[in-house]
Amino acid sequence: MSNPSPSVPDSRPYRVAVIGAGPSGLYTAEALLAGDENVHVDVYDRLPAPYGLVRYGVAPDHLKMKSVIRALVSTFDDAERVRFLGNVTVGPDGESGPAIPGEVLREHYHAVVYATGSANDRDLGVEGEDLAGSVGSGAFVAWYCGHPDAAGPGPALDATGAVVVGAGNVAIDVARMLARPAEDIAATDAHDVVLEALRGSAVTDVHVLIRRGPQHVRFTPAELRALAKLDDVEVVVHDDGVLAAGVEEPGERRMRQVLESLTEWRTDPPGPGGRRRIHLRFLRSPLRLVGRDGRVSGVQVERNQVTDDGRVRGTGETTTLDAGLVVRAIGYAGEQIPGLPFDEARGTVPHEQGRVLLGAEPLRGSYVTGWIKRGPTGVIGTNKSDGTETAASVLADLPDLANPSRPNGDAVLDRLREFGIEPVLWDDWLRVDAAEIALGEQRGGTERVKIADRRQMLDAARGTAPSRGRTR
Ligand SMILES: Cc1cc2nc3c(=O)[nH]c(=O)nc-3n(C[C@H](O)[C@H](O)[C@H](O)COP(=O)(O)OP(=O)(O)OC[C@H]3O[C@@H](n4cnc5c(N)ncnc54)[C@H](O)[C@@H]3O)c2cc1C
Ligand SMILES: NC(=O)c1ccc[n+]([C@@H]2O[C@H](COP(=O)([O-])OP(=O)(O)OC[C@H]3O[C@@H](n4cnc5c(N)ncnc54)[C@H](OP(=O)(O)O)[C@@H]3O)[C@@H](O)[C@H]2O)c1
Structure with missing residues (x-):
């Protein structure tokens, strides 16, 4: 042609x-x-x-x-x-x-x-979703990853309860970041502001709301098992007896491994007595975010049933969890x-x-x-x-x-x-890269520290910030 x-x-x-x-x-x-x-x-x-x-x-x-x-x-x-x-x-x-x-x-x-x-973060479509302290995982992850559009102190971590909605790997990432000791994060590229916020966090209980049962989760076994390796964190499985009653053996290896861990943890929780807890709450959906003075103070949660074809139906039975932060990790658009x-x-x-x-x-x-x-x-x-x-x-x-x-x-x-x-351009980026590596050397024990502020990134790119080393 x-x-x-x-x-x-x-x-x-x-x-x-x-x-x-x-x-x-x-x-x-x-x-x-x-x-x-x-x-x-x-x-x-x-x-x-x-x-x-x-x-x-x-x-x-x-x-x-x-x-x-x-x-x-x-x-x-x-x-x-x-x-x-x-x-x-x-x-x-x-x-x-x-x-x-x-x-x-x-x-x-x-x-x-x-x-x-x-x-783009997806919405839950429940009352109270616009309150301060209610964020999408995109926004929350962007903050702890030092994204220039999310630079700043991040959402307040001043309450003991935090809720994460979803059963994918992102929900697990968010729960882990909220629960794991801040000192572990110091050895990463996390920006100082993020590190300080995590160091000062009052969170003791992270509730992961999973709308269906243990056999319907999307997260992977490796991500799940990593929760059991966290220092000073107990992982508590709340499954309404589904696992004890026995679920049909899944054909997918991933799901068999996930169910194996959950079944074991139900009676033998990892990290017993840990300072923080991650609660995996199955068959639960947020019905409404409760507010006080314009901020999230809790989540009204409904128990669900799952129909034979895998759909979710609310039972009308509700409880309220105290929480100052709600992160919806329910996928992107x-x-x-x-x-x-x-x-x-x-x-x-x-x-x-x-x-x-x-x-x-x-x-x-x-x-x-x-x-x-x-x-x-x-x-x-x-x-x-x-x-x-x-x-x-x-x-x-x-x-x-x-x-x-x-x-x-x-x-x-x-x-x-x-x-x-x-x-x-590429050489400009290498100057940012080098400036981040230099910050890592200053903190010690980490390969780099991210520059989160766009202006500072651009200054580093133009060579007006310290520059040593590069990634390749
Ligand atoms: C929170 C989270 C954690 C994850 N963790 C892991 C993990 O640990 N391991 C793993 O294997 N996978 C992980 N994934 C999945 C993995 O990140 C994705 O599969 C992958 O990043 C998708 O690649 P992409 O290039 O399509 O999109 P992206 O990685 O999102 O890249 C899109 C790029 O386009 C740019 N862009 C967007 N709009 C414009 C525009 N208008 N003009 C110019 N540029 C634009 C953005 O700035 C961005 O850099 C994770 C995903 C998420 C959301
Ligand atoms: N370490 C890693 O490898 C890693 C880390 C992070 C992300 N990733 C990948 O990145 C991709 C995106 O991850 P993700 O976690 O955002 O998406 P995901 O795997 O699609 O999980 C989304 C979760 O949100 C739930 N959900 C959707 N709408 C909901 C609602 N209205 N109420 C309650 N729950 C709702 C879904 O439940 P239902 O199943 O009931 O719909 C599902 O559990 C995935 O492929 C993931 O594996 C990988």
Whole structure:
């Protein structure tokens, strides 16, 4: 097929923009670069730092997970063919400042791959959800991970009770971060403000509200078992006798292992007598958040029954738990990307093998990868096969896509500046990286300390902050 609208004489190298430097964007970029030496890739992110949720979602105490960064960083090895352009929001102007519309950026590229994730917290839809002290896991996790949009003291941890709603790995992460001794967190990259807040935390009881039974949870055995290894934390299973009555042996190995741990802990709780407790409360849903002076003071909880087809039905039996913090960890939703179709119900962009679909037809030159493509599930590694699939579609289509109507290279940087955007390039990011490592040396016993404030990140990027060492 001939090129439909050759606006520049030579179509090579092919220019691809990847919007989002999380795992899916980076795995896609890596596969594009490996797949065709004529492809050049610009990876954009609205943050001055790469790695998406690996940096701003994976819990600070998951040090092994953070080592994925050592693999992701190699995406930027070939400086001739790949650039990082951080601090660039693609879309409408946002809270963090000016942005460049996707259709403007599109003029400089053969293809654009959206890897923007699913950052929005879902709501429970219960009374009192807007009270202070009621937060989504996205916001809470962003705070303890030092995300620049969430920098600050975070929600008050001045009450003994905290409630976490949900039965996925994020709920377990949040419960663990609230319960584990702050001294353990000191050995991580957590920002000093977060560390101070956790050190001063009054929380003694973390109640995890799980709307269905032990056989319906989404968390993984490794995450569950990690709770049993926390110092000075007791894990209490409240299952209304479901496990004692016996549940059908699940076919899935993950579930068999989860049930094994829960069954054991029901009679032999880990960490007995610990200073803090994590209560796993099955068959419970929040009915209403109770407030005092505009703040959450408790949660009215209803006992549920689960129907044979796995649906939840309230029994009308309620109790109230004291809590000054309620974190809903019930999943995420993607945000509509201007100019692209959107499936509101799924919170994703309709696609076929990564090619964005407008009705039944592909929207030429537009692609998706990662959570915005398949929804907010899957571990970091899941994004590798996903990115490979999208990259394969891009590589197959590139020879037939229209040439960019505007030049690339430095012209893109000039275009960004026309929109008031000063991008953070790879070497700029390495200065932030080095400044964080220097802060880690100052704290001692940790590889790095995150800089959470956007202004300070940008100062470090421009070389106005101390800089020593780097991650690779
Ligand atoms: C709290 C939490 C903890 C997790 N912990 C683990 C774990 O321990 N282990 C594990 O294997 N998996 C974990 N996961 C899952 C894993 O993080 C995801 O599978 C993965 O990050 C999804 O990748 P993504 O690239 O699609 O999205 P993201 O990682 O969210 O990356 C999206 C990127 O796009 C950028 N972006 C968004 N909009 C724009 C825009 N308009 N312009 C420019 N840039 C934009 C964002 O800044 C972000 O950097 C966790 C998930 C969450 C939510
Ligand atoms: N260490 C790790 O590997 C790690 C860490 C964090 C996250 N992740 C991954 O990241 C992805 C996202 O994790 P996640 O925990 O956000 O999502 P998730 O695994 O989809 O879990 C969401 C949980 O919320 C519950 N829920 C949904 N709506 C609810 C409501 N209205 N009331 C009460 N509960 C409700 C769901 O219960 P039902 O089942 O009843 O619907 C489910 O238990 C997952 O794939 C996860 O494995 C991995």
